Amino acid sequence: MIPAAFEYVAPSTVDEAVQALVAAGEDAKVLGGGQSLLPVLRMRLAAPEMVVDLGKIEELRGIREDGDALVVGAMTTHYEVDRSPLIAEHARLIGAATATVADPQVRHRGTFGGALAHADPAGDLLAPALAVEAEMVIAGPDGRRTVPAAEFFVDYFTTALAADEILVEIRLPKLTGWGAHYEKFNRVAQAWSIVAVGAAVRVEGDTIAQARVGLTNMASTPVRATAVENALVGQPATVESIRAAAEHAAEGTSPGTDSNADADYRQHLARVLTGRALVAAAGG
Known part of the structure; x- marks a missing residue:
């Protein structure tokens, strides 16, 4: 046209x-x-x-x-x-x-x-x-x-x-020295995110000193997962503690339902992807 x-x-x-x-x-x-x-x-x-x-x-x-x-x-x-x-x-x-x-x-x-x-x-x-x-x-x-x-x-x-x-x-x-990872879930490569998670963490020794987590497509605007961040700070940088903190990822979100996913599934994805992103970020 x-x-x-x-x-x-x-x-x-x-x-x-x-x-x-x-x-x-x-x-x-x-x-x-x-x-x-x-x-x-x-x-x-x-x-x-x-x-x-x-x-x-x-x-x-x-x-x-x-x-x-x-x-x-x-x-x-x-x-x-x-x-x-x-x-x-x-x-x-x-x-x-x-x-x-x-x-x-x-x-x-x-x-x-x-x-x-x-x-x-x-x-x-x-x-x-x-x-x-x-x-x-x-x-x-x-x-x-x-x-x-x-x-x-x-x-x-x-x-x-x-x-x-x-x-x-x-x-x-500048977040110099922070580990970071972006975990994206979509149907096909190069498509829009159904849900995605951006994570940045600063690890001191074996402990998470600071954490930043942002959620893509979980509301009408991007969402800061502050509950996850608060649950992480001061915790050991282990898979177990990270996954426990990631369970808070859907708190305060209001995802929509469309042909790609319903709201409940998006909240499930947010928890899973947050865990993956944070484990990857904490590892380097």
Whole structure:
């Protein structure tokens, strides 16, 4: 199907992009890598009057260190995140989740910020970003503001971004030396997650000193499994103690029922996958 007609602009700076969104009002869409927006336009599920392409804004690309954080430009591709030595050293959970996104072709075009701004609850980057306590830097007509991941994801496909704002960069606290793993359950390779779990743990000696667990597709937004985290801290890093803590994974979740799985099965999967992810993370 052919998209409805729209105006197209490709600004070269963040300020120009914001100005274009302000001028367009509610009738604009932001184009990042295009892996989410273009199919929607082709199916005419959206018919914006203007598309603002961020592809020419160099400021939005790249990965760099900034003190105790990594800064990832919103237009940095999944491929670049997956291959980054900085991500591998300081943000292993983000790297592990990114490696599972779709297929190589999509990872070469899709963008880290675009996936987060799209806010699909089945998307593989939302829960890891929540678990590592990422911060989103947003630009709008009144300047820039920083929103923690816990406040950025609002509902299905809905974020804290206003119509005249764009996601500029994502700040990832360095979790250097932490073990991490992303455990994903789906029907076929490269498909959306039915349920997935991102886990990061810091082990001191034989004891779990800190733990972060995020759940994918267990509610309308990503879920932080705080009950699991609390049950783990101070416990021995054994399979038995980890699996006992993982039994708390479904607490506070509200998964949906669809053709892939019902809510009860998703809660069962959350417990099983959390145990697997944590055992793998604690092992290295």
